[in-house]
Amino acid sequence: MGFFSKDIKSLNDLFVHQLQDIYYAEKQIVKSLPTMIEKASDPQLKQGFTTHLQQTRTHVQRLEKVFEMHDAAIKAVDCPAIDGIIREANEVAGEVDDPSVLDAALAAAAQAVEHYEIARYGTLIAWARQLGRDDCAAVLKETLEEEKATDRKLSELAETQVNLRAA
Template structure:
């Protein structure tokens, strides 16, 4: 089902569609994080990615909670955007031999993922509020705060250690 599918007739349909999109994305991210953790050489980066992997498990559960609250089936729909971001991450990380540069590439790839998630959660929160679902918005806002914090931590590790060593 494409974004402008005939199946999307209302704002509620669009909201559920986007929930399913980000549900797919979170599950794909969860599957790809172990590879990034294994390839990272910086202990700080490894620890940050592992911490975010655990948060991502919670994000999946929260999405399932929002589906239930909204009375929609928790199911994923393929998200070409996250597939592309993760495929690009695999390509870049797979091409780097220098371990310091590899860590910088991992940070960049992880931040691309975070920025995608931040955009999606921000939109879902706005739509939930418009639909009168402040309860759903509140759950989604917890995840948005964590995604922003993860992005900030990635920036801090990049600027404080990773980028300097890679240069």
């Protein structure tokens, strides 16, 4: 089903499709974070990625809960956006020899992922509320708050350590 396919006929259909999209994205993030942990040399960055991997596994479980609450099949649909962000991160990381510069590249890539997730979760919360599903919105909001906190931590780490060492 394409994003604007005829299979999406209502806001509910769009909501479910976007749940499937972010579900795929979260699962791809779970797959890519171990590589980022391995490549990171800054101990705090490495720890931050490790913590976020644990959180992301919880995000997947929360999404499964929302699917069930909404009586929708738990299913992932390809998310070209997250695939592109991850592919770009891998390409940039493959071109960097200096570990300090690599840490800066990894932090930037992680923030690109966070910004995508923040946008998706914010939209899903608005749609859930519009559909009268405040229960689903509340579960999604837990994840949104964690994504925002991770983004803030990455900014602080980049601005106070990682980028300074890379410079």
